[in-house]
Amino acid sequence: MHERISRRDYLNSTLLASGSLLLGSVCPLELIAQNDWDGYGGIGDYSGSNGNTFEVMTEAHKIRDRVFEPLPTGVADSGETYDCIVVGGGISGLAAALFFKRKYPKGTCLVLENHAIFGGEARRNEFLVDGQRLIAHQGSAMIFPPLAGSFLEDFYNSIGIDTWPFPYQAWSGNDPEIPLGRTPYPDGAKTSGFFFGPKFGQAPGKWVTDPWGTKLAGAPISESARRELLGMREAGAARPRKLPERHGDAISRHLDSITLEQDLMETYGLSRETVRTFLSPVSGGGSGIGADALSAYAEYAADVLLPWDYAKGAQMFPGGNAGVARHIVRELIPDALPGPRTIEGICKSAVNFSALDRDSQPSRIRTRATAISVRHEGAPEKSEFVRIVYARGGKLESVRARSVIMAGGSWTTKHIVKGLPIAHRDAYAQFYRAPCMMANVAVRNWRFLYKLGISECQWFEGLGNYTAVRKMATFGPLAPTVSPDSPVVLTLKILFSSPGLPIGEQVTRGRAELISTPFREYERRIREQFTMLFSSVGFDSRRDIAGIILNRWGHAYLSAQPGFFFGTDGEPAPGEILRNNPHGRIAFANSDLTGIMDHRASILEAHRAVGQLSSRVEV
Numbered sequence: 072m073h074e075r076i077s078r079r080d081y082l083n084s085t086l087l088a089s090g091s092l093l094l095g096s097v098c099p100l101e102l103i104a105q106n107d108w109d110g111y112g113g114i115g116d117y118s119g120s121n122g123n124t125f126e127v128m129t130e131a132h133k134i135r136d137r138v139f140e141p142l143p144t145g146v147a148d149s150g151e152t153y154d155c156i157v158v159g160g161g162i163s164g165l166a167a168a169l170f171f172k173r174k175y176p177k178g179t180c181l182v183l184e185n186h187a188i189f190g191g192e193a194r195r196n197e198f199l200v201d202g203q204r205l206i207a208h209q210g211s212a213m214i215f216p217p218l219a220g221s222f223l224e225d226f227y228n229s230i231g232i233d234t235w236p237f238p239y240q241a242w243s244g245n246d247p248e249i250p251l252g253r254t255p256y257p258d259g260a261k262t263s264g265f266f267f268g269p270k271f272g273q274a275p276g277k278w279v280t281d282p283w284g285t286k287l288a289g290a291p292i293s294e295s296a297r298r299e300l301l302g303m304r305e306a307g308a309a310r311p312r313k314l315p316e317r318h319g320d321a322i323s324r325h326l327d328s329i330t331l332e333q334d335l336m337e338t339y340g341l342s343r344e345t346v347r348t349f350l351s352p353v354s355g356g357g358s359g360i361g362a363d364a365l366s367a368y369a370e371y372a373a374d375v376l377l378p379w380d381y382a383k384g385a386q387m388f389p390g391g392n393a394g395v396a397r398h399i400v401r402e403l404i405p406d407a408l409p410g411p412r413t414i415e416g417i418c419k420s421a422v423n424f425s426a427l428d429r430d431s432q433p434s435r436i437r438t439r440a441t442a443i444s445v446r447h448e449g450a451p452e453k454s455e456f457v458r459i460v461y462a463r464g465g466k467l468e469s470v471r472a473r474s475v476i477m478a479g480g481s482w483t484t485k486h487i488v489k490g491l492p493i494a495h496r497d498a499y500a501q502f503y504r505a506p507c508m509m510a511n512v513a514v515r516n517w518r519f520l521y522k523l524g525i526s527e528c529q530w531f532e533g534l535g536n537y538t539a540v541r542k543m544a545t546f547g548p549l550a551p552t553v554s555p556d557s558p559v560v561l562t563l564k565i566l567f568s569s570p571g572l573p574i575g576e577q578v579t580r581g582r583a584e585l586i587s588t589p590f591r592e593y594e595r596r597i598r599e600q601f602t603m604l605f606s607s608v609g610f611d612s613r614r615d616i617a618g619i620i621l622n623r624w625g626h627a628y629l630s631a632q633p634g635f636f637f638g639t640d641g642e643p644a645p646g647e648i649l650r651n652n653p654h655g656r657i658a659f660a661n662s663d664l665t666g667i668m669d670h671r672a673s674i675l676e677a678h679r680a681v682g683q684l685s686s687r688v689e690v
């Protein structure tokens with residue numbers, strides 16, 4: 072119980088997954104219609120903003136397809152000049168705007184965000200099921216209690232997140248209580264289950280509950296796979312392997328020179344087949360693709376660089392790190408979240424969208440605005456301004472800024488910053504972002520899981536890999552208790568890996584699958600998946616599924632290949648080039664620069680970027 076549980080443990084507790092998922096079923100690439108792309112979007116502030124919406128995706132693809140090169144004539148000059156413009160309104164961009172405001176209280180700052188609401192991957196979905204409001208995360212989920220005295224503790228305190236651990240729902244009803252986790256990740260406890268279906272010769276299917284406690288007894292897998300997986304599990308708990316202690320020590324550098332697949336094979340004696348059949352793509356600290364293409368250090372970097380108060384365990388707002396984004400916005404523009412300045416008030420309050428972008432205020436957030444061109448007026452070293460053009464409502468407008476922070480992520484930044492030096496361009500060419508789809512499935516109750524004696528489960532065929540009932544933090548408009556008869560949201564994280572293919576091909580192939588599969592097809596597959604898993608205990612998808620929201624993330628995870636963290640052939644790491652070298656008046660942020668998909672990296676990168684621009688800002 073007192074063993075240190077790292078961030079890696081949360082992500083990798085989902086130990087097994089289907090490596091062959093979706094292989095061979097890539098649909099022909101065709102543009103699907105808006106309704107089939109977005110599908111149902113839920114209720115509340117985030118209702119029109121599930122994942123990358125059709126509007127955002129089509130506008131962004133015009134950048135990729137160079138539709139704006141050269142810039143069309145007739146771009147309207149808004150006449151506005153800001154001390155700072157931040158491109159991207161995810162946690163990194165919002166944090167940059169807040170750091171800027173705190174450093175230059177009289178300075179003006181505009182955040183340009185292409186979605187209809189701020190937050191980036193930290194947004195939420197809301198359902199109303201049988202009169203109860205349900206909330207789930209769209210992407211970014213867990214928050215990690217900071218170490219006492221750390222920069223992050225100060226930052227969280229400064230925005231009003233100061234309660235660790237969070238308060239959670241209590242058990243209710245007459246059924247004996249079974250433990251529920253606080254995150255969407257199964258932790259392999261006694262009340263977990265593995266499902267084996269037709270892929271393992273089991274029709275209609277077989278459940279193995281408490282798989283680790285029973286040492287996979289009865290699991291229809293080969294003896295060698297069982298031995299290898301149990302060996303890894305036991306070795307992992309005992310931590311015999313020397314872990315990297317410092318970013319840049321010999322172990323971390325070695326790990327960055329090999330793939331995660333090699334490391335798993337060498338460290339735990341796994342066969343390649345076991346890795347590819349059972350561990351891809353969920354292994355790799357949440358990096359989205361096969362372990363064969365990832366740097367082994369991707370598994371460890373977050374825990375080395377971002378240690379936290381492990382004893383308190385990972386926490387989660389009802390809507391995941393949307394809670395963090397909302398707290399930052401409350402500090403930036405208090406009227407935008409008009410409720411009390413308490414965690415509960417900020418989670419519950421409806422967003423006042425009209426307050427985001429008012430002339431009268433120094434900090435502004437302009438949504439539905441896709442930046443398409445960021446160019447210095449004159450030579451970068453001498454120019455006094457950067458001109459930013461953005462698309463909004465079918466029109467192009469331009470604004471000027473004395474400084475710019477690019478927080479939107481590598482996949483758009485590399486296209487829209489004009490005159491980017493070759494070293495920066497080469498660096499961005501080494502960033503691969505894998506797609507992911509988060510499907511939030513609202514069910515009227517979870518008695519079907521309870522009947523199996525489980526609250527979390529994993530499977531190795533079909534769509535997704537795992538799901539878990541979690542008790543929710545009691546901030547926000549949620550029931551204070553939970554029982555097997557409570558409506559809940561079950562989240563499926565759907566990843567697209569093709570082990571064996573080069574990294575670039577894995578992510579492109581996955582994206583093709585993501586963007587060409589209509590909502591109704593995913594809905595059908597989700598219903599089929601749930602039927603395969605749970606019909607034996609009375610689950611009826613028509614009766615029991617109340618709603619499905621899909622969140623398509625075309626460029627979800629930075630997937631770090633070997634060399635990403637420390638460079639190859641004596642060259643600096645790509646992230647270092649961008650972090651250390653602002654381009655004229657333009658600095659670079661976003662979580663992807665560190666190779667760690669974590670909102671804490673987003674915040675730290677924002678802080679560094681604001682500091683780098685101080686000589687360019689004269690407020």
Ligand SMILES: Cc1cc2nc3c(=O)[nH]c(=O)nc-3n(C[C@H](O)[C@H](O)[C@H](O)COP(=O)(O)OP(=O)(O)OC[C@H]3O[C@@H](n4cnc5c(N)ncnc54)[C@H](O)[C@@H]3O)c2cc1C
Nearest residue numbers: 159161162163185191192211212213442479662668669670
């Ligand atoms: C599925 C998933 C699960 C995750 N789970 C966790 C977790 O549990 N805990 C955790 O800490 N982290 C998690 N993360 C990592 C997540 O990346 C970070 O937590 C954080 O939310 C990233 O914030 P960001 O601002 O760096 O990037 P983003 O959230 O990607 O924000 C960038 C924003 O800029 C916008 N943008 C891009 N280009 C432009 C443009 N040209 N013009 C205007 N806007 C633009 C984007 O659309 C986006 O809204 C997860 C990520 C994913 C994908």
